[in-house]
Amino acid sequence: MDQDKRKTLGTLAKAGAAACIAAKAPYVFAKKTTKIRVLGTHVTLQEAIRKQAMADLGIEVVFEPKGSAAVLQKASISPQSFDLYEQWSNSINILWQSGSIQSIDTRRITHWDEINGLSKTGRLVPDAHIGAGDAPHKILYVQDDGDLGQDESDHVSFLPYVHNVDSFGYNTNTINQGIPYETESWGWLLDKKYAGKVAIVNAPTIGLFDLALAAQAKGLVVFNDIGSITTKELDKLFNVLIKMKKEGHFSGFWTSVPESVEFMESGRVVIQSMFSPGVSALNGRGIPVTYAAPKEGYRGWHGVMCLSKTTQGREKDAAYEYMNWWLSGWPGAFIARQGYYISNPQRSKPLLSPEEWDYWYAGKAARKDLKGTDDKISVKMGQTRTGGSYEQRFSNVAVWNTVMPSYDYSLQKWYEFVSA
Template structure:
C-alpha cells in the first residue's frame, strides 16, 4: 500500500498485544514510514488473549504467540493471511516453516509453530504448505533459568546445567517460577522430569493423571517452603533478583539483558534438557476489511523490513528473516546477538544506552545453536483448563 496515498486519508490500525513487542519506538517509526495512525492496545497476556477471542471487532491485528492460535483460530476470531501479499515470506527461515533450522533436526515437544501455521482447504491448521497462514512468524526466543554460582552445591558445580536445579534442596526457600500456568507449568515439568520425580509421555501435552502428579510434587515442595516467589512480569522477576530474594528462577532471556542479571552475579542456564522456546507473530482479525486490511498488510510487511528486527535484536529477541535486519546492525552487534561471539565493543540497547559490555558472550551460543536446542515449545495442552485449576491449587498451597 502506497504510504503517500495513505497519508492523505490516514486510517487507524489497532494492534492488540502485550508490552513484549508493542513498543512505542516501533509504533512511532511505523506511523512515519507507512503514513497511517497506529494504536497499540496494551494488555496482560491473559487479557489480550481473552479480548482476541471474544472481541475481534475491537482490534485489527493480534500480536501474540503461536500457541495462542489454539484459542483464537477455533473461535473464528482471526482470518487467514495470504502469503502472496507478504513481501518477505521467502526470506523467512526454516524454523517456523519446517519446525527446525537443521535438516532432520528435532522440533521439540509442545505447540510447534509449523503445526498450526498453514491453513488447509477445510479450514484446519497443519504443517502442510498452502497459500494461507494463520499468523505471520516474527519474533522468537529460547528461555531457561538464572542461577547464582555462589549458592550452587559443590556436587553440582561440574554437572551440566539442568532444569532440575529449580527443585534442588540447596535452593529451598530461594526458588522462583513464572506464575502463568501455560508457561510456568512447562518449566516445572522439565524440572520434575529432570530431577527424576516424574516421567511424562509428552512434556508439552500432559494427561489428567500427569497433571495431578506434577502438581502433587509441586504442592509438596511448596508446603516445605521451597518456592520463595512466583512472578508474572519481567519487572517482578528483576525485583526478586535485585533484592537477593532468590538464588534460582525461571527467566525470559530479554529480561536477563535488560536488567543486567550477569552484573548481579547470576548465570543464564543452557539446560541439558533443552530450552523452553516460543514464537510470536501477527494475526489478522476476522473483522478487518477494505483499507484497514490493506493497512494491516502494510504493517506486516513493515515488520519484516529490517529495522524492526534490529530493534528486537538489541533486546535479545530473534526475527524470522534475520538477514534483512543484518544491514541495520553493526558487525559487532550481529556477531554477538546471532553468531554467539564475544562482544568486541560495548553494545547498545534498543534506545542507544549501554547494554552489553565488551568481552561478554551470549549464553548458549549462536542463533543456530540456541534454537536447535529446544526441549519444548510454549503450549496449550489438551487439558489446559484442568491444568490451570490444578496450577492455581499449587500456587495457593
C-alpha cells in the first residue's frame, strides 16, 4: 500500500471515529441558531411580531426600538450594530449616501412581483396625486451609476413593506368633530384656541412637514414647493414657529408612539401629530381621538427595510428570510389592525375577517366591533375609517416624508425651534 493510500485510509478512519462520537454526543455539534438584529422604531418593532417571526422562521430575532431621529443617527454611523433597519423612506438618501446599507436583490424576494404600484410607480390608481417630495418610487431602484432612481433594476435600496398616510389626532371631547377632506385642516395645529395643548412629533423630516402644512394652511407662509423648502422659506417658517413656541403654544414634542399616547391620555394635549397605532391605542382605552383627513392632503410615508452593508453569510440569508416573511401574509394582517397597509395586501386579505378588510382597506363602515393589535376594541360598529379606502387615502398625499436639499439647514432650524 503506497503512502497516499495510507493517508486516505487514515483520514477516513478518523472521520468514522468522529462520526461515532457525534452520534453518541450530538450536543457537541449542536447547530447554533442564527441571530439577526433589527434596528427601528416602535411602529413595527413590536413584541408580537418578533415572537411570530421567530416561531415561523426558526431564527433568533433581536429588536432595538428607538425614536426615529436616534434610529437614523445610529444606523448612519454604526452599520455594524444592525442587520436590518426599519424606518421610513426619508431615511434612505442619508443611509445610501453614508454607505451604511447594501442593495437588496429583488430576485431573492419571493413575492416581489406582488408588490403594488404605490411602491414602484407612486400610484395605486392612474389618476392619483403622487405628492411632493420623496415619493418612494423615486428612490427605490439602484441605477447603473450607483445612484437611486425610478428606472427599474434588479437591485433596490429598500424592501417596500408597511406604509400609511399620517396627519394629526384630536380629542373630540374638546374639539368638535370635523368633516374629512372638507373642514379638517392642518391649520388646526396652529390655531390659537388650542394654545398650550398642542404637541408635535420630534423628527426634523416629519414634524417639519406637519408644521409647514399647518403654516401654509393658515396663510402664515407660502412655499413654492413644499417637498423642497428653500432656506429663505425655512427662515420665514421658523420665525413664526419660534415666536409661537415662546408664547407657550406647544406643550411638547414626542419621540415615540407610546409617548404620544401618554400625552393625549394624560390630558396634556388635545391635538397633536400622530401615527395610526397611537390613535388605535387611545381609542382602545376609550379616549375619542379622531385621525384627521386634512383638506390640504396627507403627509405620506413608506416603510423601508434595509440591509446593513456589514451583514453577510448566514445572517444575510436569515435577513432575506425575514424580509420574505414580512410579505408572507401574517405580518400584513397584523399591522392592518393598527391602521397600516402592506405592499402586497392581497396575500394578507385571507387572514383578515371580511369585516376587517372592509373597514381597514375598503373604507366601509364596520359591521361589528373590531379589535386592534392589543386585543382591545379600537373600532366600534358603524364607524368608518377617516379618509376612506386605501386608494382614496393614497390619492390625497400632499407631501411625502422627505430629506430635502436644504436638510442640513432644516436640522439647524429645527433644533433652534425645539430648544427655544
